[in-house]
Amino acid sequence: MAPESLPFDPIARAATLWGEHVGTPTVMAAVTSVMRVQQILQSAVDAALRPHGLTFARYEALVLLYFSKRGSLPMRVMGQRLQLHPTSVTNIVDRLEADGLVKRIPHPTDRRTTLVEITETGRERRLAATEAVTAVDFGLRGLTERQTEALTDLLAKVRRASGDFA
């Protein structure tokens, strides 16, 4: 979240900061923009979730469990779905569990595996939080449907070139 209103254009800043030193200014402007927009989106969502005692990361985990068939998933699978390091999953589940929104239960056959199950409280919390998140529309109101698709397409190219989509 920007700490104050910003009298400085970060794209101009990119040019100032980097000039011809790193790739083309064009590339730097794009990099800076991605970083900045991510920050904007993250802030908007987190602000909407704060009254509900959730962060975006924990909310995503909650949603993931909610839509799972049995309402529970192994931690490993959560990490894959949410693109998170195993230790991050541990962290998030710790906090969700402390709030009573999920609980850890042993896997019936594989004793290495821990299942995380959403609780009734967790389901209620997800519903309330979703309403809050829906209201902000993820801060992407600046784009038309078509432009939103174009943005996704361009980003997909980057991700493909970087070996995302495994």
Place this chain on the structure above:
Amino acid sequence: MAPESLPFDPIARAATLWGEHVGTPTVMAAVTSVMRVQQILQSAVDAALRPHGLTFARYEALVLLYFSKRGSLPMRVMGQRLQLHPTSVTNIVDRLEADGLVKRIPHPTDRRTTLVEITETGRERRLAATEAVTAVDFGLRGLTERQTEALTDLLAKVRRASGDFA
């Protein structure tokens, strides 16, 4: 950084996770993509900088000071330029100072203000780090020049709609 290769497409994931619940699936896909690409870029840059004992945040601060007229700036100005909370600036300057790359000096007329000055060591470190960063080209190799500009334009719309660019 993705902890492992990812057998799961986060865009499909967005649809799965959110469905019609939050805005349109189109919007969610874009949000997810922005988040993910930011992560990719951040990881690529940080990996390039790690051998030089820097993170992207600290590197940006170093570059900012390097290109400043006097080689020094008030912390407040650094926060504005880098879009950071004052406490983040304190944190970053603490670490840079501990590494001898910058030093704090009092402002000549305003005793509230602390100036941060890049040291000779800091200048050398910036040079080496910039070479490393240049090599990764910021992970945006998947786009043509024209596409890179298009990406920046789309993101600029989002930022404008969110009150960025103050």
Place this chain on the structure above:
DNA sequence: GACCGATAGTAGGACGTCCAACTAAATTTC
């Protein structure tokens, strides 16, 4: 059936970000 590599999860630590609360100093107001 005993080893041995692969897999699931956790512990501890580093880092960057933010917020709330605080001190010190400058500026504005009356």
Place this chain on the structure above:
DNA sequence: GAAATTTAGTTGGACGTCCTACTATCGGTC
């Protein structure tokens, strides 16, 4: 000129992310 307000920066705490290292367990292989 004194009081109130604003501004600059720090401290302490919360959070999410990652990495390295570790334990426990599973599954092949011999």
